[in-house]
Amino acid sequence: MAKKVYLSSPHMGGYEMEYIKKAFDTNWIAPLGPNVDDFEKEVANYVGVKHATATSSGTAAIHLALKCLGIKKGDVVFCSTLTFAASCNPIIYQGADPVFIDSNYETWNMCSIALERAFNYAKKNNKMPKAVIVVNLYGQSADFDNIKKICDGYNVPIIEDAAESLGATYKGKQSGSIGDIGIYSFNGNKIITTSGGGILVSNNEEYVKKSKFWATQSRENERHYEHRELGFNYRISNVLAGIGIGQMKVLEERIKRKKKIYKTYEEEFKDIKDLQMMPIFDFGEPNYWLSAMTIKNDSKIKPIDLILALEDENIESRPVWKPMNSQPFYECYKFFSKEESFSVADDIFNRGVCLPSDTNMSDDDINKVVKIVKKIFDHDYKGDINNVKL
Secondary structure (H helix, E strand, O other): OOOOEOOOOOOOOOOHHHHHHHHHHOOOOOEOOHHHHHHHHHHHHHHOOOEEEEEOOHHHHHHHHHHHOOOOOOOEEEEEOOOOHHHOHHHHHOOOEEEEEOEOOOOOOEOHHHHHHHHHHHHHOOOOOOEEEEEOHHHOOOOHHHHHHHHHHOOOOEEEEOOOOOOOEEOOEEOOOOOOEEEEEOOOOOOOOOOOOEEEEEOOHHHHHHHHHHHEOOEOOOOOOOEOOOOOEOEOEHHHHHHHHHHHOOHHHHHHHHHHHHHHHHHHOOOOOOEEEOOOOOOOOOOOOOEEEEEOOOOOOOHHHHHHHHHHOOEOOEOOOOOHHHOOOOOOOOEEOOEOOEOHHHHHHHHEEEEOOOOOOOHHHHHHHHHHHHHHOOOOOOOOHHHOOO
8 A cells, every 4th residue: 555645744843852851851741840831931932922821732722712701601602614613612611602604715714794794693682792713724814904803893802713823924923813812723733733732822911820720720829729610621741842842943844844735736736727726815924734725616526536536545635624504513503604695614615625735745745646636637537536547
């Protein structure tokens, strides 16, 4: 069988063992320790935010962000619909109700027109949201000027879910630094990883103090174990934080490689009329975490054809995220699109494919993916995937 080519696998840079060894040599194996403190400082400094809380996952960080904003049972939280479930599951943890907001075609991120429609409805029905979760999908920032103007007009805070977009920029600002609270993920598939982990960042010191307190089981400063609030076991370990410090040293290198992968696909596929790469908006620079594309509705090729053809060659690809408004668990909640009867997010899902974007890929691996995609879309293809000789 051919060597496995992954969608986006962990990629160690060679610096991680220095900090892991430091944790072992000093016996800081238990949760917390110097690596955690240093990792928080390094991420906060990189993104230009004053304070940070490192957590066991990005999901945990979103959960803590909602608690910081006082989200409770019966509250409403608006959230991007085209995302992974981790963006909105913590809304349910808090007993609140999510309302999903559609995407636009320009960025695939939250549509400000759909957001305005949702606010108008909420105001009319006296059920205003307590927060808006804006997701920066596949490494590209949402268009925050319009979104922030709307949210500021209603005095509603923004949680910026930058789980996929560490290192991306929006008009000179780092992704994750624009909202009231920013969230990053260091899951194994992200642009840098701590195996599992996340981080909450904010210029509001009180948010970060409270999030650290809740994340360490809400233990009061007493000799004995005293708990006056519900807490969580949400802090990252000192060992994993050491991996994160090492990974931060290669972040810019990873962004450059991700960009090269995207640009190679873009150049190689420019003459395939049925295929369009995810658009890159000119308000900033993404981190190109995943190279995604859509296939025209009238094409004989469907996303599953391409996914299966790549899979036959031991190459991993995936559909884009299935929108939350179409998920069985969440379809009972309200959803606002730009137009009453059409969902951009569902259309992108129905036509979308995430291509291999692994920084571990060789140029030969990339060229192999290109060759397969071109063959599938060749003018001789007659709609039978079994007739395609790869």
